[in-house]
Amino acid sequence: MPKVTVAKCELYNELAIDMTEDEFRDLCFEFGLELDDVTVEKTASGKEEVFFKIEVAANRYDLLCIEGLTQALRVFMGKQRMPEYxxxxxxxxxxxxxxxxxSQIRPYVVCAVLRNLHFTENSYNSFIELQEKLHQNICRKRTLVAIGTHDLDTLSGPFLYTAKPPNDIKFRALNQSEEHTATELMSIYSADVRMKKYVPIILDxxxxxxxxxxxxxxxxxxxIINGEHSKITLSTKNVLIExxxxxxxxxxIxxxxxxxxxxxxCENPFSTxxxxxxxxxxxxxxPVFLQRTMKVDPTYVNSLIGIQISIEKMSELLEKMGIYSSIVDGKLDVKVPITRTDILHPCDVAEDVGIAYGYNNIEKILPKTLTVGKEQPLNLVSDLLRVEAGLAGYTEILTFVLHSFNYNYSLMRRPLDGLAVEISNPKAFEFQLPRTTLLPGVLRTIASNTKQQLPIKIFELSDIVVKDETMDVKARNQRNFSAGYCGHSSGMENIHGLLDILMKKINLKWKTDYRLVPSENPTFFPKRxxxxxxxxxxxxxxxxxxxxVLQNFGIGFPVSAIELNIQLIA
Known part of the structure; x- marks a missing residue:
């Protein structure tokens, strides 16, 4: 979740409050935020100052700066009404x-002008920080949207948005001392720690x-970058945003x-x-300031939250959340402001009613059902087996679900069996398919720990994935148990003993319920x-x-192992 760092004194001044940290923490909780941390840091002047780190919802872009945060809190506290833009x-x-x-690369542009703007050092820094937070959040690291802000007084309209070969573009980029072509700039920024992550977006x-x-x-x-000519400063009065x-x-948005x-x-506040x-x-x-409207049934809101309040009360509560509404034909006609792009469905409106009402004020009642929750049988058996394997001296491990074909088949001396679900476009060679067996993970863990004191006794109880044409997604998860014993001797009797312990604990009797049959699996030693x-x-x-197989994994000691389908015994 995104975090907004604000100075305590600036925040309290904006909110006109004098609270203890615990009181402010409670206020954040009531509004659906979390005061994540309180730190003391030195400012540029060398003075120590208290900062709050506040965690906000990922889809509340309006709360990513102190201006939006304090406005929302003031409205929530009843100290102001939501402004009309x-x-x-x-x-x-x-x-x-x-x-x-x-159209070949970035086909859209939206713009606006903020006239007669008055920046302070704090608001200027907040202006820059908000752009960076938006770039990392909704803009998806500039791949979807890139923000440019310019001192309009240094420019002459009209403006032209075009696309040219990189060698035909030459200008002095932000914070650069001389002009460069776009090709040269990409070379410069490829070596820049902060900027190199954006270069691949248009490089090719x-x-x-x-x-x-x-x-x-x-x-x-x-x-990639703005021009130095039109950069924003503290003295900037008119800002072009593109x-x-x-x-x-x-x-x-x-x-x-x-x-x-x-x-x-701005000199004329909330005007653009x-x-x-x-x-x-x-x-x-x-910009487009179309105010979206939504019809919301109060019965739906009450049933969703578990309260019984009047439609008039709902309208009052929504106003605390910065949402205006009117009552038309027994329903709420909700007007969604431009700041609340997170509201997409009546359930989002119900959530805001619940926040304003106070979740702690909702009466706790027993659900009107006759069902009683309990652990799934498969999970119950899994937990039981984990305990017994641990008591037998085995340490549980957790390995990657994704493997390469090499680990899943070749290194295990296993032929391709058509059971693997192949990933069509893997990010790395190591992650080509979900595992169809737990044994490679067990052997890789042993190989990484052969310098530890022997014997090594480990187990994993987790899911594998195999193809299954009877399933709607043509594949299914299967819960398996696998254990490995590595020592100076084979330890096969130890693995056999572990099998007998596990079967006994789930009431399966030798020969009556389970039995052993000789096999010829190429992963294992013949006749063993x-x-x-x-x-x-x-x-x-x-x-x-x-x-x-041991040589393929770089293991220099004998290993005995077991793999068991838990779903057949649960």
């Missing part, structure tokens, strides 16, 4: 023309996106989030100037292995591991 339309609005070439494209003003000054080369994107809807947080600092965006086939103005049958169904195998 206005669009200003000048006689000749600024224009951003989008050329067709951008034949054209790079770029924004110019009417004099040919480069504003930015999204999603968000280029591959996802237009996300771009509008990002733009509205920035506007909602910082338009309060529009920009005309001209595409080859149509024109539009941005046996298949385990439970009520005439093959349930597993145990024996000495074949020397070639």
């Amino acid at each position: 206005q669009l200003a339309t000048p006689a000749e609005p600024l224009t951003m023309t989008v050329e067709v070439a951008t 494209s034949p054209v790079y996106p770029v924004i110019y003003d009417s004099k040919g000054v480069v504003l930015s080369m999204p999603p 968000c280029t994107a591959t996802d237009k809807h996300k771009a509008q 990002v733009l509205n989030t920035i506007i909602a947080a910082f338009s309060k600092y 100037e529009i920009v005309k965006v001209v595409y080859s086939d149509h024109e539009e103005t941005t 292995q046996a298949e385990i049958y439970v009520k005439d169904q093959k349930a597993g195998i145990f024996g000495m591991i074949h020397p070639e």
Whole structure:
């Protein structure tokens, strides 16, 4: 979950409160936040200051800066009403023309202007930090949306958004001392610790996106870097915000989030100037402040939360959450503000009613059912076997579910059996398929611990995945138990003894309920292995591991192992 770090004194000043840390922690909890940590840090002036680290929901983009956070809390505490955001339309609005070439790489752009803005050092830093948090969150590290903010007084409209070959783009990038071509900049940023993660987004494209003003000054080369010419400073008064994107809807959310947080600092608070965006086939103005409406049944809200309150009370509670509503034909006509992009369904409205009502105020009652929960039989047997294996001196391990074909088959001397579910586009060679056996994980763990004191006695009880045409997804999970014994001697009698202990504990009797049958599995040594049958169904195998398999895994001592299908004995 994202965390917002704010200075305690600044936060308390904005909220006009004087609370203890515990009281503020309770306030956060009531609002659905969490005060995660309290730290003391030195500021740039060398003075020690208390900072709160507040954890917010991942889809509450409006709370990612102190401006949005304090506004939401003030509304919740009844100290202000949710502001109404206005669009200003000048006689000749600024224009951003989008050329067709951008469709090859980042086809959309949305813009807005904040006029007569007054920055302080704190609000300026917050403005920069919000952009970075949005880049890491909804923007998906700039792959979906890239934000550019510019000092409008240093530029001349109209603006042009186009895409050109990298060698045709040359400008002085932010914090650079001289001009570079886009190709040179990509080389520079490939070695930059902070910037290199963004380079691959457009590196292999034949054209790079770029924004110019009417004099040919480069504003930015999204999603990599802005130009030095139009950078924002403390003295900036008029700010042009442009968000280029591959996802237009996300771009509008990002733009509205920035506007909602910082338009309060404008001479005309909560007012934003529009920009005309001209595409080859149509024109539009941005930002878009369309207020979504939603019909919500109060009966649904009461039943979902487990309370009984009037529709009028619901409307009051929603106002505490910054949501205005009216009552029409016995239902709530909810008006979703631009800051609440997390509200998508009536259940989201019900959640806000529950938060405002106070979850601690909901009466606790017994559910009106006759069912009693209990542990699944498979999990019950699994836990029992874990305890018994531990009492027998075996240590439980937990290995990766994903293997390579090499580990699952070749190194185990197993032929391809068609049971493996292959991953079509694995991120790494090591993770090509979900395991069909637990034994490779056991052997890899032994191989990594052969310098430890012998014997090594380990086990794993977990799921494997095998193909199954009878299932709707054509595959199923299967709970298996596997154990390995590595010592100076084979230890096969130890594995056999472990098998007998486990069977006894789940009331399976030798010969009556389970029996052993000679086998010829290539993973195990010939004549030193046996298949385990439970009520005439093959349930597993145990024996000495074949020397070639031990050599493949780099194990220099004999190993005996067992693998058992728990679902056949649960």
